[in-house]
Amino acid sequence: MKRDDIIEYSLDNHHSEEDGVKIRKKIWFVTALLTIITAAEVLLGVFWGNMGVSWAIVKSAFIILTLVKAGYIVMVFMHLGDERKAMRWVILIPYAFFIMYLIFILFYDATVLYNVRMLFGL
Amino acid sequence: MSGEASKTIDNTTLWGGGRSPFSVSYGKMMMWFFLISDALTFGALLSSLGFMRHKFADTWPVSEEIFFHFPFTHTHLPLMYVALMTFILIVSSVTMVLAVEAGHRMNRKKVTMWLALTVVGGLFFVCSQAWEWSSFIAGPDGIISTWGDNATLAQNPYPGKNGGPGAVHYTQFFFFVTGFHGTHVLSGVVLNFIILLNVLKGKYEKVGHYEMVEKVGLYWHFIDLVWVFVFTFYYLL
Known part of the structure; x- marks a missing residue:
């Protein structure tokens, strides 16, 4: 039986073509950012020994970069920032x-x- | 993004009952609750990895000295294949979010395309993980059938800094953490594939919205999110 007192939130989630362009632009920006951060992490992991920085600094850098990546995934890709x-x-x-x-x-x-x-x- | 959640509604109406104060549907809320519980499981796994790592800090192996293989080459490329896997998973997360975006515009063709690409990315990741496991099990001599020096749950042929118990815990966590994550990826691929079939059948066109894509999308992004942490805490640190 169809109830008419339930609000259908999913029907309200549509957006226009113009909004779509803006949203996609943001998605590609985050993609580039995540790629750059991953590349930086790998390069740091491979070359940190030759760079003369201490392991403690490298370790904190890894954790901070990971949290930044996680933040962007949760807030933008999972749309938690829009809730x-x-x-x-x-x-x-x-x-x-x-x-x-x-x-x-x-x-x-x-x-x-x-x-x-x-x-x-x- | 537009929708219920971005409208300004006063608190008395929002919390007055008869509606969701969060302005989300039941299914989406439940997917978030499931993800929190799953995130607690992964959080516990990674924290216990940290526990063992600190307890056996003197004998813990270095990941860069173990994962330097790359398929079809014999060159020494530390962590490059894991980095590629990470990149593939991030890209498949991007194609998923593009599928969700296309769903909000009711663009069935684009949803199909992006969702299919997500499934392909997921399959690539699962196969890579199978390859990673086999090359890890094969041990230093690179032959998987010589059981004498193959990696098992009880033995790690890659020595730690001084041999010792750290190496064995390292193997156990490798199999457990990447195995648990791999199971999630596999079920995610299956879910995405089922939803893709529904999209092709035009089911969501009939319902009037593509929220199902958004819900499996949440699960898929969560898998990517977990891998970001596994990559850092298992491979990099």
């Missing part, structure tokens, strides 16, 4: 909270266990 603010936070905040807690607890423990292994020569 309502409430929806954005409902998705991002619980996830960020759990994962940050998990990372904190695991890395803290891993460091302790590494030190124990070194101390007793395990």
